[in-house]
Amino acid sequence: MDPVLRPQRRESDRLLPADPALRSIARDLYARVADAPIISPHGHVPAAMLDADTPFPDPAALFVTSDHYVTRLLHASGVPLDALGLGRETVAPRSIWRTLAEHWHEFAGTASQLWLEQELREVLGITEELGPESADRIFDAIDRRLQEPAFRPRALFDEFDIAVLATTDDPLDDLDAHERLANSSLRGRVVPTFRPDGYLDPDADGFSERVQALLGADQAPSTFAGYLTALEGRRAHFRARGAVSADHGVLEPLALDLDAGEAERLFAEVLRGTAGAADRRRFRGHMLFQMARMSVEDGLVMTVHAGVLRNHSTATRRAFGPDTGHDIPIPTSFVEGLRPVLERWGLRPDFHLVLFTVDETTFSRELAPLAGFYPAVYIGAPWWFLDAPHAMARFRSAVTETAGFYRTSGFIDDTRAFLSIPARHDTARRADAAFLAGLVAEDRITIATAERVADDLVGAIPRTAFKL
Amino acid sequence: MDPVLRPQRRESDRLLPADPALRSIARDLYARVADAPIISPHGHVPAAMLDADTPFPDPAALFVTSDHYVTRLLHASGVPLDALGLGRETVAPRSIWRTLAEHWHEFAGTASQLWLEQELREVLGITEELGPESADRIFDAIDRRLQEPAFRPRALFDEFDIAVLATTDDPLDDLDAHERLANSSLRGRVVPTFRPDGYLDPDADGFSERVQALLGADQAPSTFAGYLTALEGRRAHFRARGAVSADHGVLEPLALDLDAGEAERLFAEVLRGTAGAADRRRFRGHMLFQMARMSVEDGLVMTVHAGVLRNHSTATRRAFGPDTGHDIPIPTSFVEGLRPVLERWGLRPDFHLVLFTVDETTFSRELAPLAGFYPAVYIGAPWWFLDAPHAMARFRSAVTETAGFYRTSGFIDDTRAFLSIPARHDTARRADAAFLAGLVAEDRITIATAERVADDLVGAIPRTAFKL
C-alpha cells in the first residue's frame, strides 16, 4: 500500500479551526488520536465480504452505485436511478463514473464529498481533483489500485488498523462467516449485531413468513412465549458468536409494557394479518419493551435508531428496492415513549441503552438530560444525516454542557462503505479535537483534561458504552 | 446618484468572519459576486409602484410605517401602533421618525437595523448614526434625497442592477402594469407571481366572494371543475404575462388527493359556508394538491411558505388589519403532509417545488433530506424571521452537508421594502462568502470550487430553481 497514507492524513489541518491559537491546540489533540486503532461498534459492512476477501469491483460499483448517499444526490440533480445502473446492470461503469464527475461540484460541502475525496487521497493515493476532465484518469487509477492485493478487504482491514468492527445481521444468520473470521489471521475482531426489526414489526414486508421461519428454526411453538423464546435463542447464538449489541430501527421510539394476555392476542392477530394499525403499533411497542428486557437479561447493549420514515417514495421502492435514498427523518421525542423501559431498568448500570436520533432538537432537550441521569442511557453519536463535521459540532455543543463526554457513545460510522471507515473516524477525531480545543482556548478545561477526553473518545468511551 | 454607493459597499468587511485567514478568503469570494445583477424571484414590491414611478413619500412612510418589521418592534417596546400613524393618518412623519430614533438602540443586532442602516448608507449616502440627537438631520437628509430624480423607483431599479424582480399578485389582477413595464425602458424584467391563497382557503376573509368573482371573470360554472378551470385560466394569464411561479402561504403543509365526488361536495359546502373545520382543512389540502398538479401541467414553479399562524392578535388585526407584525411561526413538518404530492410528482425534474420554513428544525431534519433525493424539491432560502446573517449561517450549516448548495433556491428577499433589496441580497452574498470561506479554510473544498459555488449562488442556482 502507498506508504504516504498515514503521514498524509496527519499532516493535513483539514476540519481544524482556522484561528491559529485554536488550530494549534486542536492539532496537538488530533495528533494524539490520529493513529489510534478504529473501534467501529455499529455498521453495515457485510461479514461475507471480509470472509470471501474478493477484490472490490469497479470504481462505479465501489463508490457510486453501492452508496445511496451518492446516488440520492445524483438523483436529486436529475439523474434517473436506472441511468446509474440501479435496477438493471447494463450501464457501463465508466459512464456512471463520468456522470458522477460531471455532477461533482453539486456535492461540494456534503459529507459524501468529504468521504469520497478522502478515500481517493488517503486510501487509494489519488490526489487529483475529480471533475469531467479528470474523470477517466481517476477511473483508471482506481481500477488499477483495486486489482492490487493490498487493496483487498482483509489487507485493508489490517491496514486501517480496525480493532473492532461490528456488522449488522439477520437474526437467522448462521454467523458462520463471523466464526471463520474469528479464526482467521485478521488482527481485529469482527462481531455480529442482532438486528431483529423485520421479526418485530408487523408492517415489515414478509413479517409473518419471517416469524414462521424464526419459530421453525427454533422448533418453538406458535405462541407468544414460543416467539420470545425463539428470539432469546437467536440472541444467545449471536452472543456465542461475539455479538455485543442488538440494534433496533424504529419510526417511533415507543416501548409498551403489555400484560401477557394482550400480548398473546396481538401476536396471534399480527401473524394472521388481522390486527388494525393501533394494535400493530402496540405490538411493536411491546416488542421494543421485550427487547429491552432481553438486553437486561443477556447483557447485549441495546441501540435504538429512531425517527426515520423509510421509503418515502413508493414508486422508487417498487422499482429499486429499499435503501435507495428516500428515508426521511420526522419529529421525534424519546421522553414519554421510552419511559416504560427507563422506569423499569433505567437505573441499572449493566443495562446499556444507546439512543440515536436524526432530529437534532432532541440532543439538548432530551438525550443529554436523559443520559445525564440514567446510568443505562448513552447518547448515540451524530447519526446518518448528522454524521458530518458541522453537525458533529452542533452535537457536541448541544449535549456536552448537560452530559459531558462520558455519557456519549463514541463515534459510530454506521456504514456499509468499507473504504470510507477511516475517513469517517478521522473526521470524528478532528471534529472532537476542534471542539475540545475551543474549551481549552476559552479556559474551560485544561489541556491535560482535553488530552484525557480525546484519548477516551477513541478508546475507553466506546469500549464502555459497547461493553468491548 | 451618489457615486460612492458601490465601492463603499465592497470596501466594507461587514459580516465577514473576524479571523484574518477566513476573512481574506471570504473577502475574495464576496468580491466576485458583490456587483452581480440581482435576481429576486420572490418578493412583494408592487408593480404599480414601478409602473407609476412616483417619488417615495416621506422618510417615516418609507422606512417605518410601511415596514411591519420595524413597527412590530416599536410596538413591542411600548409604542402603540396608532402613535406611528397606523389606522389613522394624522401623526407627523417627523414625529414618527423621532420615535424610531429614540428606540433605535432597541433594534441593535436585528435584521431591521442591518437593512435600514445599509439603506441609509449605501442607497441614500447618509453615514451619520441614527439616534435622538441626529434624528432631525437624518430625516431632512432623506427627505431631500427622495425628491431627486435618481431616487425614484425606476431609476433605483436600474441603479440596483436588478435583472429579475418577481412581484406577488392577486389571481384576478389584470397584470397590465407588468405588461407596461415589460415594454418600458427598465433594463431588468418585472414578472408577476400567482398567489391564490385567498381563493383556496375557506377560512380566508371573503373567500366565497372571491371565488364567485373568479368564476365570473372566467364565466365558469359554479362547479368544482369550473373552479379548477377558472384557476387554470388565471394561471395561463399569469404565464402569458411572464410569471414563472405560483406561491402558496399555508399554516400547515398538507396536500390531500381527494376523489372527484368528495371534492365537489366540499367545494359546494365551503362556498355555502356550511363546511366544518375538518372539511375546510381537507378542502385546503386538496387545493394544495391541485396547485401542484397545475404546476406540473403548466410549468409554474410551486413555492410553499408554510408554518406561520397569521394575525395572532385579533384586536390588532381588527384595528390595524393584517401584516401588522403578529404572524407567529408554529412547529412544522413537511414529511407526511406533502407526501401525496411527492409520491405523485416528486420524481419529475420539470416540477419545481420550493419549500420555505420558519421552523428551522426542519432544515436538517426534513428539507435537506427531501431535496437531497427528490429532483422536484428545492430548499427555500432562509425566510422571514430567519432572513438575517446568523440565521443564514445556521441554514447553510444545517442543509449543506446533506444536500449541498445546488438543491437550495438561491436567495429570496421576500420584501415589499424596495429600498432594502440591495442590502438584503448583499447580506446573503456576504453570509454565503463567509460560509464558503469556512469550508475552504478547513480544507473541505478548494478555492476554485468555492468560487464556482459563489458565482452560481447568485446566478445559475436561482435561475435553475425558478426557471429563469
Added chain:
Amino acid sequence: MDPVLRPQRRESDRLLPADPALRSIARDLYARVADAPIISPHGHVPAAMLDADTPFPDPAALFVTSDHYVTRLLHASGVPLDALGLGRETVAPRSIWRTLAEHWHEFAGTASQLWLEQELREVLGITEELGPESADRIFDAIDRRLQEPAFRPRALFDEFDIAVLATTDDPLDDLDAHERLANSSLRGRVVPTFRPDGYLDPDADGFSERVQALLGADQAPSTFAGYLTALEGRRAHFRARGAVSADHGVLEPLALDLDAGEAERLFAEVLRGTAGAADRRRFRGHMLFQMARMSVEDGLVMTVHAGVLRNHSTATRRAFGPDTGHDIPIPTSFVEGLRPVLERWGLRPDFHLVLFTVDETTFSRELAPLAGFYPAVYIGAPWWFLDAPHAMARFRSAVTETAGFYRTSGFIDDTRAFLSIPARHDTARRADAAFLAGLVAEDRITIATAERVADDLVGAIPRTAFKL
C-alpha cells in the same frame, strides 16, 4: 475575604473568543460589567439561610449533595444516590467528596464543572485542580474556609455585591424572614416570589390539602370565588413583603378562559379528586389564565417556566424525593396555548410575561416573534439545561436578529446554590460580551452601541423586565 477574588476573575479571558480581534473587543465589553452589582430576579436560595446566617456545612453538603446537577451526573456514571448520602445521612462527607473527585473528568465541559471550579477559585481562593490526588487537600481547604466569618451567607451576600435577590416561596409562607432581612444590615434587597404551582395543579401531591390550608388561612369559602380571593390575598401579602413576580412551572404552556360555571364545577371536582385527566388539564389551564389576570391587576411580573416533565423516574422520586435530577424537557410550543392570555392582555405594557423554555427550538420560532410584537412578552434567559456558555451563544444567535436585546429578560441564575451565583452571572456577562464582540467585529453595531447594550444587560434590562 481573600483579596484576589475580583481581580482574579477580571484578569482571566475565560469564555471570551479565541480570535485576538474578537477577544480584545469582548474583553473591553466584559470589563465594563464584570463588577456590576448582581441582579438576581429569579432563584431558589432560601431566605431562611440568609436570615439565620449559619455557616455553610461541610464541602460535600455544600457542593455535592445539595446540588442535583452534580448528583445526577454522578448517578449517571454509576454512583447510586444513597452512596452520596441522599435518602440517609450516614455517608462521611470526605468520602462523598472523594467520589466527586474520582469522577471529576466526567464533568469536563459541563456547566457544573464551570460553576464549581469558579466557586473554588474565585470565592474560596482554591486554585488547585480537583482530582483523586488533590481531593483531600481541597476538602480540607474548603472546610477551613467555611469556618471563617467572611464565608458566612450574609458576608458573602455583601461581598458578591448582590443588589437584588429573589427567592421562591410557598404562597402560605409568612415571609417573616424576608421582613427581617429587609430590616437587616444587608446592602441588597431580598424579595420573595409567589410560586403557587402546588395550589393550582390538581396533579400535584397534596393538592387538596394545600388548597384547604389556603382557604383556611384566608378564612375563605370553599368556592371557586373564595379560592381566587384567597390566592389574591396571598399575592397581596407577597407584594407587601416586596415581591415583584409570581412564578409558574408548567408542563404545558396552556391558558384557558373558562366560564364561571365550568370553573366552579371543575374546582369542586378537582378538590374531591373526581376530575378526569381532561378536566384536570382544563382546570390547570384556567388557573394559568387566572394567574395572568391577577398579574395584570396587581402588577406582579408573571414568569412561566414551561416544558419540563418532572420526576421521570418514579422509583427515584419515591426513594429520594423530587428535584433529584430526572426532570426531562419535552417538545414545547407557546403559540396556541398562551394565545388566550395574549389576546386578552398581551398588548398591555404594564403586564409583564416572561417566558422560559428548555426546548430551544422555540427561541427563534416562537419566543422572539412573540416578544418582538407583544409589549407584554419578554424572552426568558437561557434556563436550566441551557444555562451554560454554548447554549447562551445559541440563545443570542436565535433571538437577537428578530427581537434584539431589549425584549429579553436579562440573566436569571435560577439556583439554590448560593455560592455559584457570582460564577453564573459572570458567565452570562462573558457570553454576552463575546456575542456583542462578534456583532462589532462584523461591523453590525458600533462599539458605542455594544457598550450601551452590555451595560443595560446587567442593569436596565432586568430592572425593566422585573419592574425593579
